[in-house]
Amino acid sequence: MASAPAHAQENRFALSYGDDGQAPAHTAWRRRVERARLDYDAFAARAVEVYLSYAPPAPREKRAPGVTTIMRDPTLRAGDIYAATDGFMVFRGRAAAAHAPADFTPLPDERARKLSLAIAPAR
Incomplete structure (x- = not known):
């Protein structure tokens, strides 16, 4: 080939x-x-x-329970504390279906600080 x-x-x-x-x-x-x-x-x-x-949703502001919600809370007992936008409030009234603003008194800052330190986890 x-x-x-x-x-x-x-x-x-x-x-x-x-x-x-x-x-x-x-x-x-x-x-x-x-x-x-x-x-x-x-x-x-x-x-x-x-x-x-897509815009992310606006962060929701963490709010304390509204005053009207607290006023209608039938489970409140004397000495209960709730966090309001202007500080901690202590319930001084009686258990009832409706409460008045006079049933709540502000918790002194020093007392609130002591409570928060008492329940804060140890580091």
């Missing part, structure tokens, strides 16, 4: 590869990978845009 000249074999070899010297299958694979990367980048950019467009 006659062998083709060396330059003919090189030309045939060169034809089976792309201009960049890589096999067509590899070139096609690289194109698919690049296209997938571009698609993902576009998807990720849209996802970030949508995520950032």
Whole structure:
């Protein structure tokens, strides 16, 4: 069997590869990978845009029970303490269905500090 000249074999070899010297299958694979990367980048950019467009809910302020709620609390007993927005209040009235603001007195700050230190976990 006659062998083709060396330059003919090189030309045939060169034809089976792309201009960049890589096999067509590899070139096609690289194109698919690049296209997938571009698609993902576009998807990720849209996802970030949508995520950032939703404003997080405003943090809810922690409030003490409303005065009207406390006034209707039938479980209150003399000496019960509740945290109000202006400090701790002590219930001095009687157990009843409804209470009046006069049934509550402010807890002195010094007493509140002692109570909080007494119930604070040891570190």
